[in-house]
Amino acid sequence: MEHRHSTATGTLPQVEELGLGERLRRFVRRRARAGWMRTRSSAGHAALTTIAAVAAYWFAEAVLGHEGPLFAATATLVGLGWGREPKLRRVLEVSVGCTLGILIGDALMLGLGRGMWQAAIVLFVSIMAARFLDSGPIFTTQMSLQAVLVVLLPAPADGPFSRSLDAVVGACCALIVTFLRPHRTQRSTAKRLQALYDPMVSILRDLSTALRTQESSTAWMALITGRGTQSVLDELRREVQMAREVTTYSPLERRQKGFVTVVAYAVDRSDLAIRSLRIVARRVVSLIDSGSLTDEAAEALSSWFDEAADAVQILNRCFDEPTPAGRRQGRLDAREALGAAASRLHPTHLGGGSLHGEALVMLLRPMMVDLLEATGADHEEAVGYLPGV
Known part of the structure; x- marks a missing residue:
């Protein structure tokens, strides 16, 4: 019989304590693997x-x-x-x-x-x-x-x-x-952005699952993932600062200056969006625990979170396009997908008519405006995708 212990979000299997020899072997393997990765990256x-x-x-x-x-x-x-x-x-x-x-x-x-x-x-x-x-x-x-x-x-x-x-x-x-020296500014910065948008997509998917299954523990894990993105944002800002510096003094990377400007603005807006998403995740935990949403409202919101996750995936891919024309088209595609999701954020229609559901929808609106601005849209255009209230 499997032994389990209780946590704040459910129960987990009881893990047996490893012996000294096994812990030492695992430590040596981790150190060797990390050392080999450092060696490869430093060659x-x-x-x-x-x-x-x-x-x-x-x-x-x-x-x-x-x-x-x-x-x-x-x-x-x-x-x-x-x-x-x-x-x-x-x-x-x-x-x-x-x-x-x-x-x-x-x-x-x-x-x-x-x-x-x-x-x-x-x-x-x-x-x-x-x-x-x-x-x-x-x-x-x-x-x-x-x-x-x-x-x-x-x-x-x-x-x-x-x-x-x-x-x-x-x-x-x-x-x-x-x-x-070559710096590969576009590839490096796009990779750092991926480390931000991937967890954002994961959070949106988890919130969709939590609402569909009415499992607050899933929404709680999404909240933990959102809180963990702060270190990613800090590293991304350092990456952007370095990219700005490189494109200023390096003749080999000067052509990437426009790309870095676009990414820097996207990072600023995405920072605001992920902060809003943390608040949304905390709100979803509270709504599920209190049973404040009807089944219809929970299903509608779950579908919306999946749609938003698909749109953020498109935004993620656009910065990894190898050509400027491809990146421009990718941002337009992301703007169209995000705009379609934003156009559904009517408090009464999507919130199911309950005060709690409408409040959640109102929290989602500024997040979508920030994500739309991350595609290069100005504030007026981004707000224009939202339905009137």
Whole structure:
């Protein structure tokens, strides 16, 4: 006989506690799988960083004639870093901080010499200078680290300021790579949008099922899914900000600037829509628990939620179209589907004549306006799809 335990939304099977050996094996498998995924995703950036660092070292050694230009490779490596995509501000912060730190170290070493107390003075001065120039913690860390390394390492045979020039070479290599590397802005942003619209579709489907079966636990799970989208939205906003930056400075991605503008507006409106959907989900839980809807109203609303889910799926697909013409047509198709769903949101007709049903329909109306605006419709056009009340 299966043992079960009670939860706020029903009962779940009792899960037996695993032994130490089995937990350890699962932990190792998860770590290995995650490590392999990180390795695969980092292969391209690792190859590009390696080439850039070696190129900076070669240029400083072969062209400038410096002996062992370690700081050229170092400045390139710290400049490119290991983020998912190098951002221009971060690369500039790290590169300039690295270069200034080496320059300060070289300058102070001429007057103070090398040693422990000299290193302490150099480090303190570098930190104070970094805090004066920029508030970023990365800038301060790199500037102070490189400055103290200059003092502690043996003096170069090519002169004290040769290492500063090496750092400039490395910083330039990092910036060149950042400017010219392909970023796949459209594909990356569309994938992040999918991570928002997929749960939205799932929530709408779950609410439809909850109303049809009168199971409030299903609506409660939809509410939990909606609350979990906040982290997705935060990540999506960071993605859009990075895409704006990339399309501004990268000549290879500048043609995607219009697409990023459209996506940024869609994200803003979709953020408002998902917030409204959370409120709707909470309302559906309350209506089912209280039995406030008639069977006819519950069935009509269930059908509407399915229709809305189909429309959001069309909106989701339109941003993944490979061509601008395809994306424009996709937004028009999504607008037509969302508009058809919005046109049914009459409180009296869809709400079944009950006050609770009408209140739920009124909550759905601003959500649909936001989704219609996400397709590129202006506010007046979006509101025009709603039936008069």
